[in-house]
Amino acid sequence: GIQVEQSPPDLILQEGANSTLRCNFSDSVNNLQWFHQNPWGQLINLFYIPSGTKQNGRLSATTVATERYSLLYISSSQTTDSGVYFCAVMRGSTLGRLYFGRGTQLTVWP
Amino acid sequence: GAVVSQHPSRVICKSGTSVKIECRSLDFQATTMFWYRQFPKKSLMLMATSNEGSKATYEQGVEKDKFLINHASLTLSTLTVTSAHPEDSSFYICSARDPGTSGRTDTQYFGPGTRLTVL
Numbered sequence: 001g002i003q004v005e006q007s008p009p010d011l012i013l014q015e016g017a018n019s020t021l022r023c024n025f026s027d028s029v030n031n032l033q034w035f036h037q038n039p040w041g042q043l044i045n046l047f048y049i050p051s052g053t054k055q056n057g058r059l060s061a062t063t064v065a066t067e068r069y070s071l072l073y074i075s076s077s078q079t080t081d082s083g084v085y086f087c088a089v090m091r092g093s094t095l096g097r098l099y100f101g102r103g104t105q106l107t108v109w110p
Numbered sequence: 111g112a113v114v115s116q117h118p119s120r121v122i123c124k125s126g127t128s129v130k131i132e133c134r135s136l137d138f139q140a141t142t143m144f145w146y147r148q149f150p151k152k153s154l155m156l157m158a159t160s161n162e163g164s165k166a167t168y169e170q171g172v173e174k175d176k177f178l179i180n181h182a183s184l185t186l187s188t189l190t191v192t193s194a195h196p197e198d199s200s201f202y203i204c205s206a207r208d209p210g211t212s213g214r215t216d217t218q219y220f221g222p223g224t225r226l227t228v229l
Contacts, residue, residue, distance in 0.1 A: 031216060041148075041201055043220035086153065090216075096142045096207040098218055102153045 002027045006087055006101035013077050013108050021072040021104045023087030031090035032063050033098070034072050038083045046072070046085075077108045112138050114206045116221030123194055124229055131189045131224045133204030139184035140206035144218070145177070148201045160187045194228040201225050 003026040013019055023032070034046040047054050047061040049070065054061055058077075063070040074081055084105050088098040113136040123129050133143055142161050146154040158168045158179050166179035176198075178190040187206075191198055203223045209216055 033217065035220070041203070041223040041225070043203065043205075043223075045217065045219065048217050088218075096209075096216070096218065097144070097156065097159060098205075100153045105151075 002029070002089060002091060002099045004087060004089055004099050004101040006085075006104050008104060009102065010105045011107070013106070015077060015079060015108055015110050017077050017108075018073070018075045019077060019106070021074070021085055021087075021106075023070045023072070023101055025068050025070075025087075025089050025099075027091065028065070028068070029089040030092045031098075032070055033088050033090075034061055034070070035086045035088065036081075036083050037086060037103070043086070074106075077106075079108050079110055082106055082108045112136075112206075112208055112217075112219045114204065114219045114221040116204055116224055118224060119222060120225045120227075122227045122229065125195050126193055129191045129194055129226060131191075131202055131204075131226075133187045133189070133206065133221050135185045135206040135208075135219070138206075138208045140187075141184070141209050142207040143181060143187040144205045144207070145179060145187075145189050146203045146205070148203060148223075154203060157189075191226065194226070196228045199226055199228045 005024045035043045049061045049063045051065040058075045060073045084103040086103045087101045115134045117132045145157045157172045158166045160166045160181040168174045181187040204221045205218045
């Protein structure tokens, strides 16, 4: 299967700081999604971004498909941003199966 | 975004009993649903892929007789943990694939999860 690596594994920030999370993948993909898992376990879709750049409020994401990586930017972080951020990719041949990275555990202190 | 519900959210049962977990896509028809298991501070582990009207495809190492999956309609899939034991205690999450009709992109949406504790 395809390998998905996320970095850093853990990130601790002061409220108001900016951060960049990275996702590398080992093969070409036709779908890439970023998720936030909140402390209650709910996975929330942040971005569907197989290529290009998207922004949603304080969050933005960029995927460079040719170089097999994606970045998630969080600006002016808030305590509610805490949780685990997962990157997941899909290949066209896998009928919708997502391959997950191990996640980045983000803790934002007030 | 699309909504996927999961019921129950939490269940505690005695060893040897069976537990059924339901996963529903509320505002779209899901051609495929997936069942995951997540251990504390770990990533999601895919257990099986479920297509409406056909048998589920299980990942290597997942016992199909232990984890029964039924996908009776385009909006409902169920996971039954049979003869549960304490080692089956975990967080189970389903997802539903919206294939991208009606202007949507091919995206997966996740249920809120079910925390199973087997005593």
